[in-house]
Amino acid sequence: MDATDARILLALAAQPRATVVALAEQLGLSRNTVQARVARMEQGGALGSFERRIAPNALGHPLTAFVTARVDQRRLAEVSGALADIAEVVEVFGLSGETDLLVRVVAADAEDLYRIAGRILAVPGIERTTTALAMRELVPHRLTPLLRRAAAR
Amino acid sequence: MDATDARILLALAAQPRATVVALAEQLGLSRNTVQARVARMEQGGALGSFERRIAPNALGHPLTAFVTARVDQRRLAEVSGALADIAEVVEVFGLSGETDLLVRVVAADAEDLYRIAGRILAVPGIERTTTALAMRELVPHRLTPLLRRAAAR
DNA sequence: TCTTCCGTTGAGCATTCTGCTCATGCTCCG
DNA sequence: CGGAGCATGAGCAGAATGCTCAACGGAAGA
Known part of the structure; x- marks a missing residue:
């Protein structure tokens, strides 16, 4: 997890429903990059289960x-x-x-x-x-x- | 939150990336219904912030x-x-x-x-x-x- | 210095999903 | 009975996704 990943997560925290495309242009990254990083984070366990979001x-x-x-x-x-x-x-x-x-x-x-x-x-x-x-x-x-x-x- | 909502959340917990369409057919509901319910849950605060998912x-x-x-x-x-x-x-x-x-x-x-x-x-x-x-x-x-x-x- | 490896990028393409609207049907409740 | 609320199916335009490819640049290593 580097700074870019953190920036992606921050953006995601602000708008959970944001699409990859939206994140990419918001962060000035390419769509491919964001997609790859998000996928990597999900794979690597940086993101816990969805259950955590349920109140x-x-x-x-x-x-x-x-x-x-x-x-x-x-x-x-x-x-x-x-x-x-x-x-x-x-x-x-x-x-x-x-x-x-x-x-x-x-x-x-x-x-x-x-x-x-x-x-x-x-x-x-x-x-x-x-x-x-x-x-x-x-x-x-x-x-x-x-x-x-x-x-x- | 009724039983149907809970069922949606369960499916979502199993596959966080699932699309609304996928959930709908998996649960035997119409796409519209699932979409409406998910939106309602997000609105109503049933879902906490995305941050919770970050490890x-x-x-x-x-x-x-x-x-x-x-x-x-x-x-x-x-x-x-x-x-x-x-x-x-x-x-x-x-x-x-x-x-x-x-x-x-x-x-x-x-x-x-x-x-x-x-x-x-x-x-x-x-x-x-x-x-x-x-x-x-x-x-x-x-x-x-x-x-x-x-x-x- | 040269080479290799890795991540980023832009592009393209077919498929799928989304957001939205409308009309219909059902059930619960006053 | 009439109305409210919700589920449903259909439809449509626009957008996003998943995937692949080639090119580029920087960093690490020989």
Whole structure:
């Protein structure tokens, strides 16, 4: 990924529906170049799945919560699998430090969240959990600043 | 968002580059319908920004860390602004419970992370922080299970 | 310095998609 | 019953896509 790629991504971030042709003339590149680079980025995994763009909100799950957990390390694989079986579990990280797991969860409402938290706690191998509700998205997910820096070079 | 929308999103998740025509015939819907629904979803904010699809990894930031922080609540707006000024800060949530803030950070390497953590701690209004490195992505971000459920209806 | 390799570019071409409009039919609801 | 809202099929002009080719230039390496 070089600066040109970053510039393409920036333009794409501004207008997701932009066609290759539009990007090309906007960036002063040839259509072929843009096409090749976009293809390369998709191939090379620089672009994650489309799912990331879907707002859980729109699926009727306006609540986000983070569950931190301590786990019996030896049963990590098992725990991980069990968590993956819960639909509302959107993302799980293995962490360094005090807590072993960070589980990102979405829920339809408070009661739903309660149910899900319970289900997580019930997973064999999970020892302790703490649930924190995301009350506000102070900085919504973004990569533009980093992209800008990469594009500057 | 009804079941049909969910089905469209599922198909789109499987093949992000799929054209409207392809989706239509794959789902047994008319081209017009799919076009209208996709447009409606983009309009209605069901689809987040394109940035979400970009892997920080590809931008030279393979490390992810979560910084939790306690804040002087009265200076929350100020803190939020200062965090937004840090390019490596990818996402910030205001939480309920013990810790007030969850800051998602990406970094180029360990040293970079150290520097960023320091910068966060230096933000006026932030009282205490804990940094946890994401060592593994046990469940990569996904929404498919929820989508499937929504599509089933 | 010369050569090779790689990415960019412009061109061209057939095929396909898009954006838009219109009329029709269906279902839900007042 | 009448209307609103949505899905559908058709049609059309313009644009984009996918692909290939040849030429060019710069950078790395012999």
